[in-house]
Amino acid sequence: MPSSKPDTVLEVKDLKVHFPVMAGTVVRRQVGSVKAVDGVSFDVRRGETLGLVGESGCGKSTTGLAVLKMIDITAGQVVFEGEDISGHDRSRMRPIRRRMQMVYQDPFGSLNPRMKVSEIVGEPLEVHGLAADRAAYDARVANLLDMVGLLPDMADRYPHEFSGGQRQRIGIARALALEPSLIICDEPVSALDVSIQAQVVNLFQELQERLGLTYIFIAHDLAVVRHISHRIAVMYLGRIVEIAPRGELYAKPLHPYTQALLAAIPIPDPEVEASRPQQIITGEVPSAMRPPPGCRFHTRCPQAMESCKTADPPLRDLGSGRAVACHLYEG
Amino acid sequence: MSLLSVKGLSTEFRTERGVVKAVDDVSFDLAAGETLAIVGESGSGKSVTAMSLLRLIPNPPGRITAGEVVFDGRDLLRLSDEEIRAIRGDRIAMIFQEPMSSLNPSLTVGLQIAEPINLHRKTPWAQAMDKAAELLARVRLPDAKSRVKSYPHQFSGGMRQRAMIAMALACQPQLIIADEPTTALDVTVQAQILALLKEVTRAANSALILITHDLGVVARYADRVCVMYGGRIVEAGPAREIYARPRHPYTIGLMASVPRLDQEAGTRLVPIEGQPPNLANLPPGCAFAQRCRRAADRCHSERPPLVTAAPDHLSACHFHAQLQA
Numbered sequence A: 001m002p003s004s005k006p007d008t009v010l011e012v013k014d015l016k017v018h019f020p021v022m023a024g025t026v027v028r029r030q031v032g033s034v035k036a037v038d039g040v041s042f043d044v045r046r047g048e049t050l051g052l053v054g055e056s057g058c059g060k061s062t063t064g065l066a067v068l069k070m071i072d073i074t075a076g077q078v079v080f081e082g083e084d085i086s087g088h089d090r091s092r093m094r095p096i097r098r099r100m101q102m103v104y105q106d107p108f109g110s111l112n113p114r115m116k117v118s119e120i121v122g123e124p125l126e127v128h129g130l131a132a133d134r135a136a137y138d139a140r141v142a143n144l145l146d147m148v149g150l151l152p153d154m155a156d157r158y159p160h161e162f163s164g165g166q167r168q169r170i171g172i173a174r175a176l177a178l179e180p181s182l183i184i185c186d187e188p189v190s191a192l193d194v195s196i197q198a199q200v201v202n203l204f205q206e207l208q209e210r211l212g213l214t215y216i217f218i219a220h221d222l223a224v225v226r227h228i229s230h231r232i233a234v235m236y237l238g239r240i241v242e243i244a245p246r247g248e249l250y251a252k253p254l255h256p257y258t259q260a261l262l263a264a265i266p267i268p269d270p271e272v273e274a275s276r277p278q279q280i281i282t283g284e285v286p287s288a289m290r291p292p293p294g295c296r297f298h299t300r301c302p303q304a305m306e307s308c309k310t311a312d313p314p315l316r317d318l319g320s321g322r323a324v325a326c327h328l329y330e331g
Numbered sequence B: 001m002s003l004l005s006v007k008g009l010s011t012e013f014r015t016e017r018g019v020v021k022a023v024d025d026v027s028f029d030l031a032a033g034e035t036l037a038i039v040g041e042s043g044s045g046k047s048v049t050a051m052s053l054l055r056l057i058p059n060p061p062g063r064i065t066a067g068e069v070v071f072d073g074r075d076l077l078r079l080s081d082e083e084i085r086a087i088r089g090d091r092i093a094m095i096f097q098e099p100m101s102s103l104n105p106s107l108t109v110g111l112q113i114a115e116p117i118n119l120h121r122k123t124p125w126a127q128a129m130d131k132a133a134e135l136l137a138r139v140r141l142p143d144a145k146s147r148v149k150s151y152p153h154q155f156s157g158g159m160r161q162r163a164m165i166a167m168a169l170a171c172q173p174q175l176i177i178a179d180e181p182t183t184a185l186d187v188t189v190q191a192q193i194l195a196l197l198k199e200v201t202r203a204a205n206s207a208l209i210l211i212t213h214d215l216g217v218v219a220r221y222a223d224r225v226c227v228m229y230g231g232r233i234v235e236a237g238p239a240r241e242i243y244a245r246p247r248h249p250y251t252i253g254l255m256a257s258v259p260r261l262d263q264e265a266g267t268r269l270v271p272i273e274g275q276p277p278n279l280a281n282l283p284p285g286c287a288f289a290q291r292c293r294r295a296a297d298r299c300h301s302e303r304p305p306l307v308t309a310a311p312d313h314l315s316a317c318h319f320h321a322q323l324q325a
Helices: A060-067 A090-097 A117-127 A134-147 A152-156 A164-176 A194-211 A222-228 A246-251 A256-264 A270-275 B046-053 B081-087 B109-121 B125-138 B157-169 B187-204 B215-221 B239-244 B249-257 B297-301
Strands: A008-023 A029-045 A049-053 A075-080 A100-103 A182-186 A214-219 A231-236 A239-245 A316-319 A322-324 B004-015 B018-030 B035-039 B062-071 B092-095 B175-179 B207-212 B224-229 B232-238 B307-310 B313-315
Touching: A008 A060, A008 A214, A029 A060, A029 A075, A029 A214, A029 A239, A049 A060, A049 A222, A060 A075, A060 A182, A060 A214, A090 A100, A100 A164, A117 A134, A117 A152, A117 A164, A134 A152, A134 A164, A164 A194, A194 A214, A194 A222, A194 B249, A214 A222, A222 A246, A231 A246, A231 A256, A239 A246, A239 A256, A256 B187, A270 B215, A270 B239, B004 B046, B018 B046, B018 B062, B018 B224, B018 B232, B035 B046, B035 B215, B046 B062, B046 B175, B046 B207, B092 B157, B109 B125, B109 B157, B125 B157, B157 B187, B175 B187, B187 B207, B187 B215, B207 B215, B215 B239, B224 B239, B224 B249, B232 B239, B232 B249
Parallel strands: A049 A214, A049 A231, A100 A182, A182 A214, B035 B207, B035 B224, B092 B175, B175 B207
Antiparallel strands: A008 A029, A008 A075, A231 A239, A239 A322, A316 A322, B004 B018, B004 B062, B224 B232, B232 B313, B307 B313
């Protein structure tokens, strides 16, 4: 049955997540659906970081939740370590979840304020029956805290006693508790101050090198994503519009949306900024309930052609790890 | 002559944990038509500085304890409540981070833009509403004429921020203070809004104070920069000068800790170790000393004053002369 290459941790094929939109107070009926993720395919290799970038509503976080099966999949396949988990129910997901963990954006909302750090970090060990006795449990918690750069005596404190960056370290320690092979990080540094972001980004990289971890790194900040990812997928309105190794994506972005995103991000250097062409695309992301026909980006695309209004460009493989969904690169 | 001259501004908050000096002895000048960025992380005092200029600090628990804010020849801190109200929204306008919470959800957008025109200029409502439609067109809101009758919830985040800019422009202010105006917006919309803000302030020759944590935004839009840390200005000067030759270890550390799109990826970032200081319990010396690689004994005991480190370039570091990046 396992068909995937041994170095592929995750394969996502034509994933769709549609949320029904209901209306009516007496008779509830479905009046439409939000196509949060609408046909997304990618794979993640062992030991690499795949960055998922895009603006709000592009479906990057929903993709992360769907891979973990924390929301229902409408269509498509999720193959994790050779096993198709698309149809798995809760009980069959349980052993899978040991190997797939999540780190959340909000270091304040994602930790239970009534639990001590030792309980937060150690809870997964208990749930999965991985600590033989109290001593083994304590030793493992101390070891996990040490791995993320926290002191062992912090184990008896509560989350409110920690700063944002330290809380994010606690969240990472918890994610590491079960020695997962894949960690999905959803905007893990965007709530942190600039000087603290770098500390946490470095921690992710150090842990990857030491433990051979695989990450899906979801964020809206392209500079951070480029820094940490080996490959990057750019999403727009529920689709991947471009996927490429990080060097190529930034050196030569192909999709007009990728180009627009890169141009929108200011570089922290006034000399560079002064000489940079300022191409700012107009408009905002349309509603995912009624995505535009044809290419979803055509309403904002500076290079849109007549065919873009009607024909939906598929994500085409250009070789050497690059793929783009744009009519400009056909034929 | 400067349009705005702030001297020794200090603002305190009384909290359960004691008195917090959120802004401590802040001074800067701003010329007409100039864009000044106040940069800092959360708790650095950048927003409280902005709010203090217009006396928008809730009292209690907050209180402006010292300083002067001389705007167009008058000290705003000494005006009566009525006099300062006449200045707010007229000579000085403010734009906040969250447009949804600064717009009234039960009034149409047009009415809210027309209100300051009617209030400050005594323009009749009908004409003020026409002016509102004109302003919405100037901030390039699509279908501006019909959008006058829309309510804030019918707008997207970017449209609301355009409406806020239209409102700020209503009385042709000499100064606009924008507190993290695009932090809540998507990247492409953020670029649109900042470019618009820069364009309209330039066209009206208004000065702009941009409060932000984003070093990229500062580099793209600011003429001058004040870097704040622990409630104080630690470095100030022209943007190009500050980025090319930073003279404070905090500024140098910040620049090394942000990834840049135009630099080789794959190198390690150099973070600033440790945590920002607790404002209720600041150390006696330099607030940054605990996190500073170059800190000497003197830094922990003696607070460095903000002094001229180079022409038109201020630094609050005992060792500014040795810092040459």
